[in-house]
Amino acid sequence: MSLKIRNIFDEYENIDLYNYFRHCGITDVREYLNPSGKYNCNPYGFKNIHEGINLFKYHLLNHSLIGVLADGDVDGYTSTSIIYRYIKRYDKTIKIKLYLHDGKERGIADDKIYNKILADNLDLLIIPDAGSEKTDREKVLLDKGTDLLVLDHHDADEYIEHGVLINNRLEDNIDIDRNLSGCGVTYKFLSAMDKELGVKFSDDFIDLVGLSVLSDSMPLNDYENRYYVYKLLKLQDIKNPLLYELIYMYCNKDELTTKDVSWTIIPKINAVIRSDNTEFKQKMLLAFCGRSDDFEAVAKECGKYHQSQYEYVKSFVDNNIDNAMIGENIILLLSSEMKRSYSGLIAGSISGRYNNKPTIVAKLGKDNEAIGSFRDGGFISRNTIKEMVGVNWAKGHDDNAFAVNIDSTKTNELFDSINALKLDYSTKLDVIQTMMVNNIPKDLFGVFEPLNGILGEGMLTTDFCIKNIRIKPREIKVIGKKLDTVKLTLGDKDVLFFKVSREKLTKDFHIVLDDDGTINYNDNSELNITVVGQLGVNVYREKKTNQILVKDYEVISNVFD
Numbered sequence: 001m002s003l004k005i006r007n008i009f010d011e012y013e014n015i016d017l018y019n020y021f022r023h024c025g026i027t028d029v030r031e032y033l034n035p036s037g038k039y040n041c042n043p044y045g046f047k048n049i050h051e052g053i054n055l056f057k058y059h060l061l062n063h064s065l066i067g068v069l070a071d072g073d074v075d076g077y078t079s080t081s082i083i084y085r086y087i088k089r090y091d092k093t094i095k096i097k098l099y100l101h102d103g104k105e106r107g108i109a110d111d112k113i114y115n116k117i118l119a120d121n122l123d124l125l126i127i128p129d130a131g132s133e134k135t136d137r138e139k140v141l142l143d144k145g146t147d148l149l150v151l152d153h154h155d156a157d158e159y160i161e162h163g164v165l166i167n168n169r170l171e172d173n174i175d176i177d178r179n180l181s182g183c184g185v186t187y188k189f190l191s192a193m194d195k196e197l198g199v200k201f202s203d204d205f206i207d208l209v210g211l212s213v214l215s216d217s218m219p220l221n222d223y224e225n226r227y228y229v230y231k232l233l234k235l236q237d238i239k240n241p242l243l244y245e246l247i248y249m250y251c252n253k254d255e256l257t258t259k260d261v262s263w264t265i266i267p268k269i270n271a272v273i274r275s276d277n278t279e280f281k282q283k284m285l286l287a288f289c290g291r292s293d294d295f296e297a298v299a300k301e302c303g304k305y306h307q308s309q310y311e312y313v314k315s316f317v318d319n320n321i322d323n324a325m326i327g328e329n330i331i332l333l334l335s336s337e338m339k340r341s342y343s344g345l346i347a348g349s350i351s352g353r354y355n356n357k358p359t360i361v362a363k364l365g366k367d368n369e370a371i372g373s374f375r376d377g378g379f380i381s382r383n384t385i386k387e388m389v390g391v392n393w394a395k396g397h398d399d400n401a402f403a404v405n406i407d408s409t410k411t412n413e414l415f416d417s418i419n420a421l422k423l424d425y426s427t428k429l430d431v432i433q434t435m436m437v438n439n440i441p442k443d444l445f446g447v448f449e450p451l452n453g454i455l456g457e458g459m460l461t462t463d464f465c466i467k468n469i470r471i472k473p474r475e476i477k478v479i480g481k482k483l484d485t486v487k488l489t490l491g492d493k494d495v496l497f498f499k500v501s502r503e504k505l506t507k508d509f510h511i512v513l514d515d516d517g518t519i520n521y522n523d524n525s526e527l528n529i530t531v532v533g534q535l536g537v538n539v540y541r542e543k544k545t546n547q548i549l550v551k552d553y554e555v556i557s558n559v560f561d
Ligand SMILES: [Mn+2]
Pocket: 075, 076, 129, 153, 181, 182, 183, 216
């Protein structure tokens, strides 16, 4: 394995927080670190905002039957629940019907939902976080007397022509933030409604907006998104009763990190949404809407769904990996048994077991179509896959994670043609700067630590590349309960830590561990190591130690080879 390093900072640039933020596109560092919301956009800049306000107000005043169609992800559920709570707070006697997709269908393109909506004779249908793309169905609804309000953040090839569309991606908006989540757009709309109605309801929904920014991976190098996420992380104004229970149950601390939210809270909600238990999906959505007689029980159940999803994925991979076609450049697994909504998780799990090798996992369906997911560590692009023999389509924004539809009769040709590609398997990493181990300025340790809990999508790495670490295997300590962490001491003070598998311990460092934990050094020739990681400070019993927390490394050579 080799590392390909790109330095973000120029060689002579001062390495400090100010310049780091400038590279991320943020110049008001004070506002970023302690957001006041001063750059939050004005919702009156949305195209169609007045039409939207008038339409919504009309239906509130007329006590209309209102439907809300929830998109099948956390952004969809949060935006649906804030509309629901808004309407009920305005007038709790207004009847609201909530619609949920069974699978991955979207908007009124979902036949089952569309037919239900037609049959229900709604006065108003609201679609948050979806619905921008034109279909021939908007007009049918309008002709039947159902008004349509779309509050979305997706680009569309052709935008709807009937109904009212409020979308932060429209060209005709004035100074509207293009990075808002679907729940963000919905919240902005409701904040304009507040003014119109002379109330202040929308302030209670900021917690869910913060959640949606992280669940939809919206960029955080954006003052407004940062503002919502900051409020969530600081646990300021957590008003949603289910979110409160989820945080209290699974991340009980004074302040959250973006990782706590993205890796602990959000997967539990997503596990429910991906499941096929419609009844509990409804129950969770209603709890987000503030309707439950036991929020704690719902939060607990979400954790169980996450656990059983994890077990399903693990056992599916264990039981089916022998049926996968494993080639030089691709792992291909087609199955008729798999739950379609888990294909991405399964592909990710398999790819992870094979050094992030490109992996396609798809469910065999009718007409020789197999629909599923592609995952990899950034070695093949979506456009390359899209052009391959036997690929009907490849959709999604991400190059490393997208949906695919393949012709199952052409599996062998697809497998062979991907394996014939010449791929670059080096690990490409961005770092702030590369430096020699002897030249690390001592005051650089800890400078970026304040950012540890707040970074995420759109922000740059705070890693450094440190070269020319010369060490003999006998100077390496192997520590940790599982003996999977290597500790090096540089000179007499600074230390490096990193996790290594036993295999690599032997291969890269010539260290063999016996089962009883005895360490054998087979070869003590000096090694030259390059590492990529964080420069931190560890404080233990008031003693400060500089440390490098290594994420990746490369042993350049045995110096005497
Ligand atoms: Mn969304």
